[in-house]
Amino acid sequence: MNTPTSRRVGRPRAHERPASGLDPRDEVLGAAAELFTTHGYTATSTRTIAERAGLRQASLYHYFAGKEEILAELLEGTVRPSLDVARGLAPRTDAPPEARLWALCHSDVALLCGGPHNLGALYLLPEVRAERFAAFHRVRSELKDFYQELLAATAAGAALGAAELTLRTDLLFGLTESVILIRRADRDPGALAVATADAALRVAGVAQRSLAGLRREGQRLLAAGA
């Protein structure tokens, strides 16, 4: 959708935007998400991202300092909404910790499976170990702490020693994030979110007979916008 005037130097203008109607900043994020997950992070240049977003490269730099900042924002977008959900669930002591754990896992899986691109696949990029991505690692680690806190408050979790609790949290968090590895076009994200949250409670040590009731409570918490 480039017009001749889009070649003018300066701040991006409305007529540079593609037909999607998105904000140019969101256009850049969407284009980068697609390119990073299909062509690879290393192989994608800011020029290619700008082209895909219908902007000039200079305009892209108006919104982002560079490719790393775009990646950092995409990564944080895969964990921050779940951290917000966790913070909303933490004080809901009227609901059992098991139901809150179910709700957190469901919501987290729905986020990781939502959207057209498997952004979680970017977690394992060697580049992401760099200091530049400390904020992402911090948010992801805070989110994991909420899993641990909820697990420790469950009946089965309260019986675990410190080392066992850490290991069980690794497994719970790993199970949730494993949807990154199994996410496929032919799978229904809603069914996967429910099944994963159920499986998380099983891993936490919840007995089969309690599962249906806790799932209903978890769904109620989510419907109430916890």
Place this chain on the structure above:
Amino acid sequence: MNTPTSRRVGRPRAHERPASGLDPRDEVLGAAAELFTTHGYTATSTRTIAERAGLRQASLYHYFAGKEEILAELLEGTVRPSLDVARGLAPRTDAPPEARLWALCHSDVALLCGGPHNLGALYLLPEVRAERFAAFHRVRSELKDFYQELLAATAAGAALGAAELTLRTDLLFGLTESVILIRRADRDPGALAVATADAALRVAGVAQRSLAGLRREGQRLLAAGA
């Protein structure tokens, strides 16, 4: 360990090998595993791999057609040994399917966590979707079929409908592979393998009271070299 004679053109010679005493082919695989997981696949050239392996680039091409073939071999090495274990466990109908599932998961996690480099991180490379890696995808898919077959044979699995069985297999296989996401230097791979195999049985629907006995049977199967 390059010596002046290592510059000669032709087949690689014994004196080109680094001090490790490994076969040059294995040197190439080891060097590539390190470089792909630390610098990234796209950013690594066959020249760099050859240098790290103590070979000339021409010698590397004596063993591998190129970078893709090296990656394909590394990827297949993360699934083929587990497929062999699965094939060994399948006919062991003297042991309950739950114990065999425990053994398969334990062995798979130990493989994925073994070795100095997290090769599973390479599963999510966009490049790996290419036809060139069909053999890896086929072996990984056969391995997953064994998980499904064992799960279907368990008491809880036998009660699942076809769609539920597929979904539950996704979760079991995802839980096993999730060690790729949580693999860290400060975690004991042995403890993680046991905990993940236990968690797999919980996800499969095994009751807490049966877990310890099935774990012992699973460990016996592995010790017997199933």
